Amino acid sequence: MIKVKDKCLLIVGIVLIILTLVFLTGYQLGTDISEGDAYIKTSEMKRRSTIDGFESPEETVEYVLYQIHRGDLDLALRGCAIQEIAENFSLQKYLEIMEEFPRTEMLAPADNGDKAYVAVNQAKLVSVYSDMLEQCMGIFGDGYEMDVLRIAVDIPEDADGFYFQEIRDICAITGARDANNVIVDMLIDGVPRQMKLTVARYRKYWKIIQFSEYKRYKYSEPQISEYTDQVLSESLPLVWESLENKILPCNYQLANSTSEKEIEKLVDHLFLYLQRGEIWKAVSYFDIYTCPLDRDPDSLLFGRQSQAAEQLQEFYYQLLLYDRDQMSWIEQNIKSESVSLISLLDASVMIYADQYIADISKMESDRAECDVIINYNGGVFSATISLVDREGWKVEKIKLWADENRLLFDYSSGNWYVFKNGIVNVEYTGLIENQHGWWYVRNGTVDWEYTGLAQNEHGWWYVQNGAVDWGFTGLVQNEYGWWYVRSGTIDWEFTGLVQNEHGWWYVENGTVAWNYTGTVTDQGMTYFVVNGHVER
Amino acid sequence: MVLKKIEIPEKLILIKKYLGKTADVLYVLFFTITLVVSFLGDTKFEIPWKEWMQGDTGYFIINNLVFHTEVILLIILICRYLFSCRYDIKVYLMTFVACWCAFHAYEVRGKAVEEILAFFLLLFGARGFSFRKLMKWYTIVIEILFMITVVASQTGYVENLIYDFEDRNIRISFGFTYPTIFAAHLFFLFLCLWYLAGDRWNLILAILSLLASCLVYIGSEARLSSICFLALAVILVLRKIKIRWMCKQGEHYKMNHIFARVLALTPIVCAFMMHMLSLLYSSDIKWMVQLNQLITNRLSLAKKGIEVYGFHLWGSSIPMIGMGGSVETRVNYFYLDSIYIQVSLIAGLVMLGIVLIVLFEAGYKAKASQEWILLWVLAFTGIHCLIEEHLLSIAVCPFLFAASTEVVRKRRSCGDGFESHIMDKENNPET
Incomplete structure (x- = not known):
């Protein structure tokens, strides 16, 4: 027990301890208040119970x-x-x-x-x-x-x-x-x-x-x-x-309705609630109804609430059960592997996940789509959140897996990756488009070293240092030959003479005509071409 | 009405004394058991507890005497208070409140608070013991265990984990579960030695501290412990110079009052600071990002912990995965290193309050009894725990025991002026 010998020290010490505790408590209270209630109670739900239950x-x-x-x-x-x-x-x-x-x-x-x-x-x-x-x-x-x-x-x-x-x-x-x-x-x-x-x-x-x-x-x-x-x-x-005055305790919830002015804030909060396991707060961001609730809750409303909760359940499942090989084994031996499955579904491990917005890919007056990158268990996943503006952004749909290939930036590694079905598609090699341009991807990640021609469903494109160079015009070689590229793409219509560091070449329908020997007239001048090369 | 003086029979007094002494012996026994078990938990010694726990008797003994000693510690605590020579209702009341809170936190949080509960029971159970005596025993036990561990790791009897992280040097853990744990053990052992030796061996300790600083940096890359060792070496030298100078003047060394107060308050200030920094951490503030990188993401992880779990009276269940125990890559990493953050988030604000009070009481007592070295040691402890978690680990940090034990000073002829001494029979009313 302290015997008071230094009052000043005692006072300062106590004040510091109290300050620390008050500060932390105040922070928590402030956070709780700013986040608002997770669910609301209608006047019917507020009816107080008169009995706890029936014994038969x-x-x-x-x-x-x-x-x-x-x-x-x-x-x-x-x-x-x-x-x-x-x-x-x-x-x-x-x-x-x-x-x-x-x-x-x-x-x-x-x-x-x-x-x-x-x-x-x-x-x-x-x-x-x-x-x-x-x-x-x-x-x-x-x-x-x-x-x-x-x-x-x-x-x-x-x-x-x-x-x-x-x-x-x-x-x-x-x-x-x-x-x-x-x-x-x-x-x-x-x-x-x-x-x-x-x-x-x-x-x-x-x-x-x-x-x-x-x-x-x-x-x-x-x-x-x-x-x-x-x-x-x-x-x-x-x-x-005899049943008229009997009221059982209320045993269900109706999520509150909240929205955010900024998409980033909404996404941050949504994932924070998912990490905390606060489903009701996460559901309150979904577009279920607008406040104030102007009708009694019915199955339609509860159904929409259920759909939102099921999307979140799906989100957890997809993230936690991402290992397809393991899941295939579990599903084949479901009875004996039930314990493993339950331990895999432990939602508290969400604390190990990190998320950040990769891109707001679509932005219309009242709709938006946001791509989110999630790092979890050594893997990189992507999620797409469809948003709707109801005097503040609300979630319409959340989907962890984008079926199509998407190029997104992973801040943790500082790389651009192609995601498919939520994980990095390491099998992807070729061109892919995002809002910043067209990019050449090798084994799922942008190949910044690559310079040359690359093909996609729209044609052949000239890539310089990983990106399609829309300003490039000239001859480019690949394993199939020499090609004439105009404004970044092979010009199949072009026939004429083109110069590169090796001299002038005769190009026919976009490619150097190696078999051509003869004369070519270009801009009023006649040139003699041997095996596609202009001889002077 | 006439009050009649009740004469307590001599026999009863003797029985009480005997019981008191038995409780003391049991306390020391369980203090040592807890110490050893806690220390072994920090090492890679593979004790076949599970094999020993085969059969009802083995299970009962190991489980209750080694792993879950809380009930026994509580009984010993009650006995020591009951058969004490000095009764102080205020102390009893405060101990009761603190223990009740610790038990309640244990009831709510379970295993996560078990170590804290055992620590508190030992801490409050140590009332009446001489702090110096306890420290001597502690240091002997830990010194032996530490040396055995290091030698065993180097001779191959114990797994010597060697971590090779990207962008970092090779980190050796010398038989401990993680390099920083080895470094922390060594640092706190030095603090124990300094406290026990007083200022007599300052220069030797300073040189050893410098060497230890190099060892933990080069061998384990434990930057905080390395810096603390350096600071310790500097302080040891400065103190030596100051004491010499005062000795020549024929004066006794006495620390400046304000500075002593600052040292006494350091752990609480550190706790406050760590919480503030974690709460205010933002990736938009450049210096904070740099600081965060310097202390290996401890601020951002603490911030994440606070945002996800928040502060509650009795804490939250937080699954934590650290790097210790194995050199395998952990893909899922989340660990709250700072003990202040750990206590406030996992054990709750009530327990944080109690820890801060205990820290303050230790500092206050050290200042009141002019135990300047203890003040320094507590300040070092507070700073070390900014980003490490050893404050409530009995195997690493014993200095909180100053809050509950008897810290007294002894005048010396010259130099540091005062030195605490083992409570002898004349001074110690308990003995």
Whole structure:
């Protein structure tokens, strides 16, 4: 313990320590404030919960059906396992059980606890569930007479080992403790209908995970059939009143809408958020809606949000799984290599990536396209971001891989590279164009030493020190002969005499006529030509 | 109401004393174990821990006595405080708060803060010990280990990593995991020797420092340690001259008050400076880019770390890949070298605050007890940690222990005037 002997030193020391801490805290607060909120809450989303969940599957289904009938999408979504599956989805288990890797068509792995993937899953799930719920609303929502006669958990009477194994598999993939099918018998405008759902238990509460029985997990429509058993008569219509004041906690997000005045700033922030794994902030730059939000969120809006999140998921996947040989091996042995795949998909390694804008290739009044170079794991990748101006730039599309060859500058190595499908195309040799001109590339990089003729789909061109020399006119030799170049390209029309350091030559249709011997008249003078060379 | 004086039986006092001494011995034992394990972690010695951990007993012993000693260290700390001869509620309260914070940071961040937690437990557990005594023990252990490592690396018993980077000289790590770690160990060992020897061997140490400076530059190209060695040599010579001159005048050496304050505050100023430089770093500012290049991108990497992870109360999980441990090329490199940045980003602002307080307390105590050499040593430590990470590594830097142990001075007849001494039985109320 300090015994005060030097008050001055003590005061200065304490002040310095406090200053350091206050400064760092202030910096962080300032950054957080300037970056703004990642998501917004509508008045519906702000409704406070009155209960944490339902402890029986039937109650959960009843609650969601009630909200569907009322047309309350927000509360109906709260009965679905959005947060739960997003946080617990195990891609590793999925790969082991299903033995397939559907890439971004499937949820992202929450196995490593990556917050980026959890956010991607949230965005995707809310879209799927809102779409399902809206379809249900279309079938038996407000405006229809709806009597729910029976809600029952569907456990087969002769449940065998296969049944329990399937349940275990569902639980392993979704991270649930238990799962069941639930059957709902109801009368819609007097017509008997049966609906099947799958529910799962997380901690002690049940949530809907699917609007069909668990075997039909690829269904994109709710499983509602017109047929129903005749047990209906013994049942009741359920009483809804008790559900009126019950509100579950909000379990989904809606990304904020932000834009930037400068493209460079937007790109920098976007990649920073991707490195941080802050998907919601990254999604807020996408062109989903413009602020203020003038309508209640619906499946259309959630769908656009999901598409943005899926693009970011794709971006992660493409970058992290760039090694095609390794991926080919993994995909062939998906069951045994599932652990390797999950470790490859670790989004936290994005800290090792560096990015910078290579080029704003297209710039129109309200649209732009920006090429970005990314250095990661010793490789150089390119991404293209399509932007749209909505009183500030927003992202329309992000694509890591440009299918065509693109010449871009890599600041880290100081070289120009040709990129194809996101990586340096070392097989590329020939001419390539960018906004600065035409360039000669050998094995994927500009060959500054090259001087001579090079061909592309537009013809033959004269290259000097790696660049097409548009001002050059004269004779040039290559392995096929001597050629007359005018303004950088071979002039196939030209016939006449041309001089170079070896003398005058007779050129016919752009090439020296080695076989010609005779006289040539040029500008009123007659010359004698032997084997293409003018003899004086 | 009459208060009755309670007489504590002699036996109880004896038991308490006995328990206190046992706790002291255990502390020294675990201090040494932690020291050795931490040192070995910096070297290429391949200890077959995994083989030794076969079986429940082996696993239990190795795991709890070698790798995860936190619980044992906490028990020893509590025992030492409980059976102490001096009770100071303020110290206890502060220690409790600091330890709670360290444990909480460990709970939140896990393995990333484990070394810091163990360091803090050792640091606070050392209360009452003589700093000089602890330093003597420390220096003996480290000296032996250091020599074994270097000799083993040169005789082929331990892998001697030799790095051959583009645009740089060949860098030898002499049995350590990275050349700069070797250089840091050597530099801090010199500081220990200087502190223990006092000003008696200044000239010899100055010459050795010059040689060491050449060695770490030519052999390992550890530029910071090389510069620090040079500076140390200069200071040693200057001090020798000054002390001689004062001795002739018949006066005792006493450092200028303001200068002593500056030295005491150096580590905190360095921490502040490193954060400022990292935050303000911009590739558009030419001098910053040059400075960044000079210190091998430490500013830009720190800036990136701050931008991506930010400052939080309990830090963030940051995956770091450095160059150490292997000569294989690391394509993915991200390492925060500065301990100040490491602590603030990984362990969090709370832990940074505690580290700064401990640093300040060490400096303050050194000045208050007129331990001028210790002041210099702490200033060197602060500067070295601007771009290195050894402040909280017990195997490298023991000087923070000055904050919790007894730092006292002893008058000498001439020259430097004061020299701290080992707490003897008369001076030390703990013994």
